[in-house]
Amino acid sequence: MKIVVDENMPYAQELFSRKGEVVRVPGRPLPVDELQDAQALMVRSVTPVTTQLVANTPLAFVGSATAGTDHVELADLEAAGVAFSAAPGCNAIAVVEYVLSALLLLAERDGYALCDKTIGIVGVGNVGSRLQARCEALGMKVLLCDPPRADRGEKEDFLSLESVATQADILTFHTPLIKQGAYPTWHCVDRDLLEKLPLGCVLINACRGAVVDNQALKQVLTERHDLSVVLDVWEPEPHLDQQLLAQVDIATAHIAGYTLEGKVRGTTQLYEAWTAFIGQPESIALSELLPQPDISAVDVTGEFSQSLLKRLAHLVYDVRRDDALLRLHIADEGGFDRLRKQYQERREWSSLTVSCSDVSTAERLRQLGFNTLYCA
Numbered sequence: 001m002k003i004v005v006d007e008n009m010p011y012a013q014e015l016f017s018r019k020g021e022v023v024r025v026p027g028r029p030l031p032v033d034e035l036q037d038a039q040a041l042m043v044r045s046v047t048p049v050t051t052q053l054v055a056n057t058p059l060a061f062v063g064s065a066t067a068g069t070d071h072v073e074l075a076d077l078e079a080a081g082v083a084f085s086a087a088p089g090c091n092a093i094a095v096v097e098y099v100l101s102a103l104l105l106l107a108e109r110d111g112y113a114l115c116d117k118t119i120g121i122v123g124v125g126n127v128g129s130r131l132q133a134r135c136e137a138l139g140m141k142v143l144l145c146d147p148p149r150a151d152r153g154e155k156e157d158f159l160s161l162e163s164v165a166t167q168a169d170i171l172t173f174h175t176p177l178i179k180q181g182a183y184p185t186w187h188c189v190d191r192d193l194l195e196k197l198p199l200g201c202v203l204i205n206a207c208r209g210a211v212v213d214n215q216a217l218k219q220v221l222t223e224r225h226d227l228s229v230v231l232d233v234w235e236p237e238p239h240l241d242q243q244l245l246a247q248v249d250i251a252t253a254h255i256a257g258y259t260l261e262g263k264v265r266g267t268t269q270l271y272e273a274w275t276a277f278i279g280q281p282e283s284i285a286l287s288e289l290l291p292q293p294d295i296s297a298v299d300v301t302g303e304f305s306q307s308l309l310k311r312l313a314h315l316v317y318d319v320r321r322d323d324a325l326l327r328l329h330i331a332d333e334g335g336f337d338r339l340r341k342q343y344q345e346r347r348e349w350s351s352l353t354v355s356c357s358d359v360s361t362a363e364r365l366r367q368l369g370f371n372t373l374y375c376a
C-alpha cells in the first residue's frame, strides 16, 4: 500500500509507515505522478483536491490535516467514490493563542486593559468557542455571531454580523470560507462593514484571506488610521499584496494554527481516520509523540495581572517573531511558503507548568490554558 503525505506533516512518516510505504512530497505544487500508484493521499491546505487530481488514480482515501476544507471539492470526491477526512479542531488552541498573543501585544502598546474591552467573535466553532472561553476568563465582554448555530436554535445569545461589528472593540473572524449557499463568508468584511467599525477597532482575520475583501481593506486603511489590523491569512496566498502588508499592525504567513501540538493532532487525527477506513483502527495519544518543550516550567510570585499574562504568553509564543519574518522575507521568491515549511517550533501554553505562590493566580492561569501548580 502506498501512502503519499505532505512533507509538512510531523510524524506522518513514523505513523503511516506502520501500514505501508510512505512517500513525502511538497504540497504546493504536488507532484501528481506520485498518485499513479497511491491508495491514500494526505494533504494540507495548500493542495487543491479536485476531480482532476484523483481521476485515473487508485486513490481510495484523501485526508487533510487541517480544519478548513475549502481547498477540497468534497462533492466531487464523494462522486468519485473517494473517502475523505479533515482534522476538525486540531489546531484550534493554536489559533486562540495566536489571537491572544496579538491582543496582549496591542493592549500593551496602546495602553488598555483587555478586561475593559468587548470582543466580537464571528464563527463560534472549534476556534471561536475556545476563544470565547479564554476571553471570558480574562474578564472581557464577548459578543458572538454564528448564524448557522443561531438557526439551529442553540442556546447562546447570537447577534447579527452588523450588530457585533458595530459594538465590538475587537472583531475577530473564525469562519470557514464559503462562497455559496445560505451562509456565505466570502468578502463578508467588505468596504461597507469596514466603514462601520467603531473608532479604534482591532480587526483580526485568522481564518481565510478572502473572508476579508483585501482591496477594500487596503483602501479603507488609507482613510482610517484609527483601526488596528492583524492578518494571518491573505487574499491571495502566497502572493499577497505587499502594500496591504505594510499597512497592517501584525502580519503573519498563515501560521496561526502552527503549534507543534496542532500539527501533530492533525497527523494523528488523519491516521486514526484512515486506519478506521482500512478496517484496522488505531488510536494515538499525543503524549506518545510530543517532545519535551525547551522551557517547561517557571515559578511565579504575586498576583495575576495582564502584564504577568503577557510575559508568560510571550515566553511560550510571541507573534512578533512571525511578523518580523514575514516582513523580512515576503519579497523573496517563494518566501511565504518557505516560512511555513521551515516554521520554527512553537508550543501551546499548556506546555508550560507555572508554579504559583498565590492560589487564585494559579486558578486564573489554569483557566487561561497554562498548566499550573499551587505551591504555598
Ligand SMILES: NC(=O)c1ccc[n+]([C@@H]2O[C@H](COP(=O)([O-])OP(=O)(O)OC[C@H]3O[C@@H](n4cnc5c(N)ncnc54)[C@H](O)[C@@H]3O)[C@@H](O)[C@H]2O)c1
Pocket: 067, 068, 069, 088, 089, 091, 092, 095, 122, 123, 124, 125, 126, 127, 128, 145, 146, 147, 148, 149, 174, 175, 176, 177, 178, 183, 184, 185, 206, 207, 208, 232, 233, 254, 255, 256, 257, 258
Ligand atoms: N490561520 C490558521 O492557521 C487556521 C487554523 C485553523 C482554522 N483556520 C480557519 O478557521 C476556520 C474556523 O476554524 P474552526 O476549527 O473553528 O472551524 P469550525 O468548523 O469548528 O467552526 C466554524 C464556525 O463558523 C460558523 N459559520 C459558518 N458560516 C458562518 C457565517 N456565515 N457567519 C458566521 N459564522 C459562520 C459555523 O457554524 C461554525 O460554528 C476554518 O474553516 C479554517 O478555514 C485557520
Ligand SMILES: O=C(O)[C@H](O)[C@H](O)COP(=O)(O)O
Pocket: 008, 043, 044, 045, 046, 065, 066, 067, 068, 069, 091, 254, 257, 258
Ligand atoms: O485550516 C487549517 O487547519 C489551517 O488553515 C491550517 O493550519 C493551514 O496550514 P496548512 O495546511 O496550509 O499547512
